[in-house]
Amino acid sequence: MNRPHKRDTSIACIKDLEVAAAHKLNKNVREYYNQGAMDLITLHDNVAAYDRYRFRPRVLKSLANLSTSTICFGKDVTFPLGISPTAMQGLAHPDGELATSRAASAFGINMCLSTYSNTPADQVIAQSSGTNAYAHQLSIMKDYALNMAIIHRAEEAGYKAIFLTIDCPYLGRRLNETYNDFELPPHLSLPNLPPSDGNMLVRDSRIEYDDHLDWEGIKRFRESTSCEIWLKGILTAEDALLAVEAGVDGIIVSNHGGRQLDGALSTLDALPEVVEAVNGRIPVHLDGGIRRGSDIFKAIALGAKYVWIGRPVLWGLAYNGQAGVELALQLLYDEFRLCQALCGCTSIEEISPRHLARLHTDGRYRPLS
Numbered sequence: 001m002n003r004p005h006k007r008d009t010s011i012a013c014i015k016d017l018e019v020a021a022a023h024k025l026n027k028n029v030r031e032y033y034n035q036g037a038m039d040l041i042t043l044h045d046n047v048a049a050y051d052r053y054r055f056r057p058r059v060l061k062s063l064a065n066l067s068t069s070t071i072c073f074g075k076d077v078t079f080p081l082g083i084s085p086t087a088m089q090g091l092a093h094p095d096g097e098l099a100t101s102r103a104a105s106a107f108g109i110n111m112c113l114s115t116y117s118n119t120p121a122d123q124v125i126a127q128s129s130g131t132n133a134y135a136h137q138l139s140i141m142k143d144y145a146l147n148m149a150i151i152h153r154a155e156e157a158g159y160k161a162i163f164l165t166i167d168c169p170y171l172g173r174r175l176n177e178t179y180n181d182f183e184l185p186p187h188l189s190l191p192n193l194p195p196s197d198g199n200m201l202v203r204d205s206r207i208e209y210d211d212h213l214d215w216e217g218i219k220r221f222r223e224s225t226s227c228e229i230w231l232k233g234i235l236t237a238e239d240a241l242l243a244v245e246a247g248v249d250g251i252i253v254s255n256h257g258g259r260q261l262d263g264a265l266s267t268l269d270a271l272p273e274v275v276e277a278v279n280g281r282i283p284v285h286l287d288g289g290i291r292r293g294s295d296i297f298k299a300i301a302l303g304a305k306y307v308w309i310g311r312p313v314l315w316g317l318a319y320n321g322q323a324g325v326e327l328a329l330q331l332l333y334d335e336f337r338l339c340q341a342l343c344g345c346t347s348i349e350e351i352s353p354r355h356l357a358r359l360h361t362d363g364r365y366r367p368l369s
């Protein structure tokens with residue numbers, strides 16, 4: 001007999017889910033997922049940056065027609081949140097990326113698949129019932145036949161966009177991977193990449209990234225596919241302007257979840273200068289540090305059209321597969337909708353910088369504009 005799923009009352013927010021996931025994962029995987037580069041300064045600042053803002057809520061606005069939905073990659077999605085590409089989801093749960101994809105589709109939000117997926121791209125997108133859209137992330141390797149094969153497989157399978165990860169000409173120094181001699185367990189494979197029996201992350205010859213890539217190279221990617229081309233890993237106005245000139249379809253303000261250059265700006269702090277430089281010519285998205293629905297609201301208020309999450313999904317997946325990812329999404333959705341309502345916004349378009357105040361050096365919060 002199918003019993004109705006009883007919600008675990010000990011999990012009321014993403015922090016609870018992080019704790020629950022920590023009990024399910026072994027040390028190597030937990031630290032690979034949760035940690036980042038060097039002293040984890042950027043990792044922590046990604047999260048802390050949200051607390052440097054306060055809301056300026058507007059009251060007595062009828063909420064009768066409140067809508068949280070928005071359009072992203074041609075889909076009318078439930079709210080402005082998507083799933084960032086994270087490697088090797090099979091480490092969290094045997095269903096891996098299949099479970100994540102089913103949860104994204106059930107919830108009506110978009111998903112980006114990692115180059116280092118444990119599941120082939122066509123199987124991941126096949127889990128969708130048509131409610132959501134998919135992007136495929138590309139770690140740009142020296143081997144262009146391999147890069148192009150990944151792009152063309154994604155295009156044929158129905159992926160709408162390629163996210164070029166541009167903050168990774170070399171892998172960041174993740175100390176946990178060295179201490180733990182972190183490796184992919186033998187039961188998991190990486191179907192996008194040629195087989196190898198070397199150490200997965202620290203010394204694997206498959207991870208020879210193209211450290212010669214420049215803006216001309218980005219234009220060539222643009223010409224190689226009918227998928228949209230997005231750059232994941234922009235943190236400055238200067239590079240945002242070059243991205244617009246290169247003709248890409250969009251930008252994701254990202255520091256790889258604090259896993260690349262430790263000490264780089266938090267993504268929320270980088271967002272305003274990128275939004276200002278782009279000036280509406282292409283959409284700007286953000287990922288990094290989102291742990292509450294109210295964080296999503298703050299990023300949207302600062303000009304992101306859509307935001308993405310990495311670790312909260314991995315924690316949901318580790319906790320309880322597809323149902324755990326849906327729980328993570330539900331928590332963030334409920335918190336976001338409430339925050340939007342309490343700020344007096346009936347639509348995503350109404351969310352603006354006027355809804356925020358920022359902490360200044362004199363200890364006071366002031367409106368943004």
Ligand SMILES: Cc1cc2nc3c(=O)[nH]c(=O)nc-3n(C[C@H](O)[C@H](O)[C@H](O)COP(=O)(O)O)c2cc1C
Pocket residue numbers: 032033034046084085086087114115116137139165232254255256257258259287288289290308309310311312
């Ligand atoms: C375990 C893990 C694996 C990741 N793998 C990839 C990857 O394969 N490609 C990529 O572009 N980004 C990767 N990222 C970065 C995420 O796409 C995203 O930028 C980051 O997780 C966002 O920060 P958050 O985890 O605080 O939400 C990974 C992040 C984590 C935590």
Ligand SMILES: CC(C)CC(=O)C(=O)O
Pocket residue numbers: 087116171201207256259
């Ligand atoms: C396999 C890794 C290179 C994936 C990644 O980008 C990460 O761990 O941050």
